[in-house]
Amino acid sequence: MSDPLLASAKAASHGLFAQSTRMRVLSENIANAESTGKTPGADPYQRKIVTFQSLMDDDAGVDLVDVDEITRDKAPFRTEYMPGHPAADDKGYVKLPNVDMLVELADMREASRSYTANTQVIKQVRELVSMTIDLLRPSS
Amino acid sequence: MSLSIAMLSPNINRLEDAGTGPAPGVSALGSAQSTVPQADFAQTLASMAADAIATIKAGETTAMAGMKGQASLQQVVQAVMQAEQTLQTVVAVRDKVVGAYLEISRMQI
Amino acid sequence: MQPLQLFDLAFRQNEWLAQRQAVIASNIANANTPGYKAKDIESFDEVMRKTLPMSVTDAQHLSSGDGSSILAHEGNSTHAEILYSGNDVSLEDEFLKSGEVMRNYSMNTQILKAFSRMLQSVTKA
Numbered sequence: 001m002s003d004p005l006l007a008s009a010k011a012a013s014h015g016l017f018a019q020s021t022r023m024r025v026l027s028e029n030i031a032n033a034e035s036t037g038k039t040p041g042a043d044p045y046q047r048k049i050v051t052f053q054s055l056m057d058d059d060a061g062v063d064l065v066d067v068d069e070i071t072r073d074k075a076p077f078r079t080e081y082m083p084g085h086p087a088a089d090d091k092g093y094v095k096l097p098n099v100d101m102l103v104e105l106a107d108m109r110e111a112s113r114s115y116t117a118n119t120q121v122i123k124q125v126r127e128l129v130s131m132t133i134d135l136l137r138p139s140s
Numbered sequence: 141m142s143l144s145i146a147m148l149s150p151n152i153n154r155l156e157d158a159g160t161g162p163a164p165g166v167s168a169l170g171s172a173q174s175t176v177p178q179a180d181f182a183q184t185l186a187s188m189a190a191d192a193i194a195t196i197k198a199g200e201t202t203a204m205a206g207m208k209g210q211a212s213l214q215q216v217v218q219a220v221m222q223a224e225q226t227l228q229t230v231v232a233v234r235d236k237v238v239g240a241y242l243e244i245s246r247m248q249i
Numbered sequence: 250m251q252p253l254q255l256f257d258l259a260f261r262q263n264e265w266l267a268q269r270q271a272v273i274a275s276n277i278a279n280a281n282t283p284g285y286k287a288k289d290i291e292s293f294d295e296v297m298r299k300t301l302p303m304s305v306t307d308a309q310h311l312s313s314g315d316g317s318s319i320l321a322h323e324g325n326s327t328h329a330e331i332l333y334s335g336n337d338v339s340l341e342d343e344f345l346k347s348g349e350v351m352r353n354y355s356m357n358t359q360i361l362k363a364f365s366r367m368l369q370s371v372t373k374a
Contacts, residue, residue, distance in 0.1 A: 003212045004267040008274035015278030022281075052282040061268075063275040065282050114280050117340055121274045124351055128270065131358045132217050132263070136224075139366050214267060218260040221361075225368055232372040 001061030008125045011062040015118040018065045022050045022111045025070060026104050033099040041089040045097040047073035073098055192226045199223025255364060259357045265293050266354045277343050284335035
């Protein structure tokens with residue numbers, strides 16, 4: 001690595017981007033947890049899942065994380081008996097999104113923790129660089 | 141060759157204090173050298189100057205490489221620090237030598 | 250001219266610490282990447298041992314160059330459990346290592362500053 005400290009900052013900033021994408025998707029899921037379709041028997045909002053992948057950056061010598069893809073969760077939808085609902089099928093059942101609020105909130109907490117960890121890395125790198133450059137400052 | 145500053149400065153002071161002429165000062169300095177016992181003062185200064193120039197040049201090269209992103213921060217800072225210290229040492233030696241010369245030249249013969 | 254061997258040692262250790270910081274940053278950034286295994290680099294003693302013999306008079310010999318001899322390897326942590334996803338990064342471990350890096354790096358730079366001041370006081374007086 002030509003400069004490992006710069007490489008650290010790069011890895012951390014990719015991490016920040018990945019985690020914030022994850023949080024965006026999670027908040028979409030949470031916001032649409034009750035979004036149904038409009039016509040009878042239509043599908044509701046389908047939960048989105050973010051997958052990460054890691055790629056080695058050869059110049060920097062660090063593993064950068066990137067968002068691989070945002071896919072839809074193929075888990076089955078929940079159903080509820082709501083006969084008057086516009087999306088109710090002929091038996092009166094409405095399909096609801098396959099979003100489990102508790103899972104999304106727990107995931108959100110973990111994403112937030114990872115995000116904070118990455119910002120701490122950037123802060124530490126900044127301090128290390130500042131200390132090193134400070135050596136060149138004339139003393140007295 | 142590498143003379144440590146600790147080795148060099150007391151001898152420079154001794155050269156200044158002696159003030160009786162170059163010969164005893166030179167042999168005093170010569171005997172203090174660990175590498176070549178019989179090297180004379182001029183040779184010492186010349187090799188020191190060459191060393192210093194090389195260090196300063198290396199500092200410049202590393203600094204430029206650092207600016208291009210080819211050297212790490214630690215390498216740049218180390219090279220620049222050493223260049224600075226070398227320059228300070230050379231200037232100090234030069235000042236002492238010039239001062240000693242002036243004192244000697246002021247002596248009544 | 251290198252008056253002190255200490256300078257070189259301190260800078261070499263700082264380079265090693267910076268590389269360790271980079272690996273820690275990779276681990277933290279990939280804390281949620283499936284299949285990612287936490288990495289660490291070989292210890293400073295190992296690195297020093299591999300670059301022996303050190304001869305004081307040869308300036309080239311002591312400079313660490315591009316550091317390509319320090320390789321990152323997996324499987325360092327003693328108490329990381331491997332999750333269902335195959336990821337075994339423990340943020341607590343990484344924070345611990347990160348704190349060590351910061352402490353040692355500051356100590357080295359303070360030592361460097363102090364010795365540099367000492368040298369300056371000798372040459373200026």
